[in-house]
Amino acid sequence: MTDVKSEAASQGAGAAAESAPARFLKATELDTRMLGMLGALAVIWIGFHLLSGGLFLTPRNLWNLSVQSASVAIMSTGMVLVIVTRNIDLSVGSLLGFVGMVMGVTQAEFLPDLLGFGHPATWIIALAAGALLGALIGALQGFIIAYMGVPAFIVTLGGLLVWRGAAWWVTSGRTVAPMDATFRLMGGGPDGAIGAFWSWVVGIVACVALVLMLVHGRRQRRKFNFPLRPLWAEGFLATVGCALILGAIAVANSYPWPSGIVRRYFQAQGLPVPEDAFIAHGIAIPVLIAIGVGVIMTFLANRTRFGRYVFAIGGNPEAAELAGINTRWVVMKIFILMGVLATIAAAISTARLNAATNALGTLDELLVIAAAVIGGTSLGGGVGTIAGAMIGAVLMQSLASGMILLGVDTPLQNIVVGAVLVIAVWLDTVYRKRVKK
Amino acid sequence: MAENTPLVEMKNISIAFGGIHAVEDVSIDLHAGEVVALVGHNGAGKSTLIKILSGAYTRDAGTILVNGKEAQISNPRDAKKYGIETIYQTLALADNVDAAANLFLGRELMTTWGTLDDVAMESETRKVMGRLNPRFQRFKEPVSRLSGGQRQSVAIARAIYFDARILIMDEPTAALGPQETAQVSDLVRQLKQEGIGIFLISHDIHDVFDLADRVVVMKNGQVVGTARPGEVTEDDVLGMIILGKCPPGAVPGPGALQMAA
Numbered sequence: 261m262t263d264v265k266s267e268a269a270s271q272g273a274g275a276a277a278e279s280a281p282a283r284f285l286k287a288t289e290l291d292t293r294m295l296g297m298l299g300a301l302a303v304i305w306i307g308f309h310l311l312s313g314g315l316f317l318t319p320r321n322l323w324n325l326s327v328q329s330a331s332v333a334i335m336s337t338g339m340v341l342v343i344v345t346r347n348i349d350l351s352v353g354s355l356l357g358f359v360g361m362v363m364g365v366t367q368a369e370f371l372p373d374l375l376g377f378g379h380p381a382t383w384i385i386a387l388a389a390g391a392l393l394g395a396l397i398g399a400l401q402g403f404i405i406a407y408m409g410v411p412a413f414i415v416t417l418g419g420l421l422v423w424r425g426a427a428w429w430v431t432s433g434r435t436v437a438p439m440d441a442t443f444r445l446m447g448g449g450p451d452g453a454i455g456a457f458w459s460w461v462v463g464i465v466a467c468v469a470l471v472l473m474l475v476h477g478r479r480q481r482r483k484f485n486f487p488l489r490p491l492w493a494e495g496f497l498a499t500v501g502c503a504l505i506l507g508a509i510a511v512a513n514s515y516p517w518p519s520g521i522v523r524r525y526f527q528a529q530g531l532p533v534p535e536d537a538f539i540a541h542g543i544a545i546p547v548l549i550a551i552g553v554g555v556i557m558t559f560l561a562n563r564t565r566f567g568r569y570v571f572a573i574g575g576n577p578e579a580a581e582l583a584g585i586n587t588r589w590v591v592m593k594i595f596i597l598m599g600v601l602a603t604i605a606a607a608i609s610t611a612r613l614n615a616a617t618n619a620l621g622t623l624d625e626l627l628v629i630a631a632a633v634i635g636g637t638s639l640g641g642g643v644g645t646i647a648g649a650m651i652g653a654v655l656m657q658s659l660a661s662g663m664i665l666l667g668v669d670t671p672l673q674n675i676v677v678g679a680v681l682v683i684a685v686w687l688d689t690v691y692r693k694r695v696k697k
Numbered sequence: 698m699a700e701n702t703p704l705v706e707m708k709n710i711s712i713a714f715g716g717i718h719a720v721e722d723v724s725i726d727l728h729a730g731e732v733v734a735l736v737g738h739n740g741a742g743k744s745t746l747i748k749i750l751s752g753a754y755t756r757d758a759g760t761i762l763v764n765g766k767e768a769q770i771s772n773p774r775d776a777k778k779y780g781i782e783t784i785y786q787t788l789a790l791a792d793n794v795d796a797a798a799n800l801f802l803g804r805e806l807m808t809t810w811g812t813l814d815d816v817a818m819e820s821e822t823r824k825v826m827g828r829l830n831p832r833f834q835r836f837k838e839p840v841s842r843l844s845g846g847q848r849q850s851v852a853i854a855r856a857i858y859f860d861a862r863i864l865i866m867d868e869p870t871a872a873l874g875p876q877e878t879a880q881v882s883d884l885v886r887q888l889k890q891e892g893i894g895i896f897l898i899s900h901d902i903h904d905v906f907d908l909a910d911r912v913v914v915m916k917n918g919q920v921v922g923t924a925r926p927g928e929v930t931e932d933d934v935l936g937m938i939i940l941g942k943c944p945p946g947a948v949p950g951p952g953a954l955q956m957a958a
Contacts, residue, residue: 484820563812565805568794572802575793575839582753582789583803584774642793 287493293636293691297651300684301658308662315665319515323541325654325661326512327448327612330546331356331605332624333653336631337557338601340649341567341594343632344574346641347405347412349595351419352602352628355397356621357427360606363390364436364616367443383443390603397423398599402592420625427618437615447611448544450521456513459542463509467502474498513540546608550650553604558646570594574642630677631656634684638692702765704729704894705781705863710749710759719745721918722951723759727863727894732885734897734909737938742918743898744786747865750896751783752776763863774803780862784869786898788852792841796833797822799840800855825854829884845872853881857888864888867898882908902931916941919952 285292309316335352342349367386371379401419405412438444445452454462474494481488489497517525517539526533561567569590573580581587605624610616635652637644659680663673703726712720720742727733735743748754750761752773761768763779770776776783790799797818806814806821819836826833830850840848849872856864866885870878885895885908899905905912906926914921914937921937924947933944943949 480816484816486816486819559812565807565813568798568802568805568813571794572791572798575791576789578787579789579791580802582751582773582783582785583791584772584777585803642791 284493287490288497289489289493290497291645293688294645294648294651296691297635297648297655301651301655304655304658304662308658308665312662312665316662319511321661321665322511323515323544325657326547327544328661329654329657330448330544330550331608331612332627332631332657333550333650334553334605334608335598335601335624335628336635336649336653337553337646338594338598339628339632340557340635340637340644340646341561341570342412342598343629343637343639344570344641344644345591345594346574346577347591347594348629348639349401349412349416349419349598350625350629351401351416351423352598352605353621353624353626354420354423354427355394355599355602356606356609356624357618358397358423358430359390359394359603360610360620361427361430361436361616361618362393363387363443363603363607364439364610365430366390367440368436368438368616378441380442382440386440386443387603387607390606391600394599394601394603394606395596396599398596398602399592401599402595405595406588406591424618424622427620431618433618435615435617439611439614439616443607444611444614445545446549446607447609447614448546449612450517450541452545452611453512453541453543454545454548455542456540457542459509459513459540462543462548463506466505470501470505471498509543512543515541517541546612549604549608553601554646554650561646566590566593571642576642627653627656630681634681636688701728703727703762704731704764705750706762706765707746707750708760708762710746710756710761712745712749712754712757718918720749720756723915723918723920724950725913725920725923727896729862729894730889730892731911732889732895732897732909734899734905734912735915736899736902736905736912736934737915737921741915741938743915744867745918746915747783747867747896747898750776750863751781751865777804777859780860781865782856782859782861782863783865784852784856784867786867786871788848788872790840790848790852793839795819795839796826796836796843796851796854799851800825800858802855804859821858822854825858826850829854829880846874846877849873849877849881853884857884861893863894863896865896865898868900869897870899870901870904878904902934905934906931913950914938916952920950921952921954922947922949924948 305317315321335356339349339352363386366389367382371382371385375382397419401415404410404415474497478488478494516522519537522537522539523533525539526537561570569580569585569587572583572585573587573590577587606621609620613620631653632644632649633639633652634655635645635648635650637649656677659677660673663676668676706724706726708724710720710723711718723742723746725733725735725746735747737743745754749756750770752770752775755771761770763781768775768779770779770781791802794802797815800822801818806817808814808817822836826836830847833847833850835843835847840851843851849869853869856866870881873881882904885897889895897905897909909926911923911925912934913923914934916938921941922943924934924937924944928946929944933946936942936944937947941952941954943953
């Protein structure tokens with residue numbers, strides 16, 4: 261009874277005058293901006309696929325694309341919170357380089373002397389040391405910004421130079437290699453992927469979680485007599501969501517290990533190598549980490565006090581202060597979080613390269629900021645989503661790898677990426693103005 | 698208004714910004730169920746005085762007593778602990794979040810899991826807004842999309858929802874039309890009956906005479922005098938505001954024009 265009544269109310273007066281797409285969007289409560297971004301991504305993917313003669317939309321390219329996007333995507337989730345509070349962090353690339361270098365030296369030079377080469381705890385100690393360092397650097401920058409009142413632009417511009425210099429000092433510019441075998445799994449590759457079976461498990465868990473979230477949301481709304489989505493819209497969201505998840509898993513599971521690695525794998529087990537051996541990669545571990553970070557950061561931003569305060573500060577810093585929020589501490593926490601996220605990104609980058617170099621992460625700060633901004637984060641503060649920034653990161657990476665596939669010269673690649681950034685923000689501005697009316 | 702302990706007493710409050718004495722040696726008090734209006738020109742120090750009470754500014758000198766006991770107010774959180782709620786002239790709303798988020802900003806309702814209970818907050822918001830502004834329906838939209846009157850009712854809802862004992866209203870009707878202004882006046886009378894003490898800052902002398910039990914006039918950061926609307930005329934009060942001249946019916950303060958006897 262309530263059900264029917266509130267559904268009618270939600271479609272309310274004026275529904276008759278609305279067009280079918282408008283009714284659809286209203287019923288599903290989908291974010292049109294996010295749909296627009298996914299549309300742009302689809303256009304880019306299909307465009308590159310046609311231009312490259314069918315090379316882009318292959319399991320292999322998409323799998324690599326996902327691994328290549330992971331590092332920037334992880335950092336962009338933190339950059340959203342930084343930008344939402346009207347700050348900026350120009351130091352993330354250098355921070356990544358410095359922390360990566362310290363983690364590299366810890367596992368390749370320091371710990372082997374202490375624990376012996378290949379000790380099983382090596383990777384976790386290196387990672388913990390990196391996370392601690394990243395958090396400390398973030399705390400230092402955050403403290404100067406929030407409590408000493410130096411603009412974030414200046415503090416992190418200083419950080420950009422300081423941490424890059426610090427990365428060089430650790431080994432006087434020498435590259436450190438190789439990384440610990442377990443640590444290396446974070447970088448992806450045939451070993452650093454979870455295989456077909458576990459990928460399906462992850463996919464099914466994700467589908468179940470999606471359905472449970474929809475059911476829980478509906479139950480909550482009914483409990484408080486809020487307007488409900490029509491049942492068909494709930495079903496549509498569940499179906500499309502699950503189809504996308506399982507589709508992505510299917511793609512990851514149809515990218516096979518290279519034949520050389522398959523042969524070695526069977527030989528190592530003393531088995532004959534089958535003729536048509538097919539071992540799938542499955543989801544890469546860095547991608548899994550990035551998805552985990554995305555889920556946690558979305559939870560932080562939407563469901564916790566901290567996240568609520570971040571957005572309130574971005575909307576009106578004075579009001580947040582008058583409401584009794586300790587705005588300085590919130591800002592400092594954001595920068596600590598950014599430091600930890602840069603550490604995770606550093607772990608993935610060094611693991612993927614199997615070496616720590618002092619140039620690692622150069623110019624990453626710009627990619628991260630661009631990803632956040634393309635993802636709908638407003639530099640004016642107060643607006644932005646984690647998911648948007650992560651899609652933004654994938655979009656940037658798609659452009660880069662697509663152009664590499666087409667053999668576009670590096671200078672032209674930069675020109676295209678720069679132009680796309682400006683056009684994307686301009687389109688967003690136009691969109692927001694229209695929505696306001 | 699018997700001689701019982703005042704709800705709030707601000708004694709000899711001073712604050713200076715740079716070399717400017719925005720508030721100089723001001724003492725005012727407020728009893729339960731009383732409306733005290735603060736009037737004066739722009740820059741007379743009304744808002745500054747009030748921001749000291751609400752914790753937005755820290756005073757240079759003076760004491761604040763709540764229920765006769767000295768209160769330590771050095772930030773807005775402290776003031777709220779003493780039951781002091783403020784409706785600011787600027788409304789102090791976070792424009793990018795919805796009404797419920799603003800209403801509970803800094804005092805969010807949490808689930809047993811320690812996460813934000815948005816559904817409960819929206820439900821409570823619907824209740825309190827239903828009382829203040831029954832036609833209000835835009836609960837899901839950021840407050841930047843609301844009209845001036847709707848934004849004002851969100852700010853008022855925030856101040857009265859948490860059982861305020863002392864309410865500060867800084868120009869509460871500045872953004873409102875005549876009908877909404879009348880609603881606010883009704884609300885002030887209702888809250889007064891519930892025993893809440895109200896500091897009302899207003900430019901509108903008619904409003905002030907209509908609602909206030911006492912009128913405190915400020916000029917150049919000092920109190921010119923205190924008057925009861927029944928004992929002085931509106932012109933007397935205007936004279937206090939403009940000239941700093943204290944009429945016979947009012948109690949003169951330190952800022953009163955010194956006249957040759």
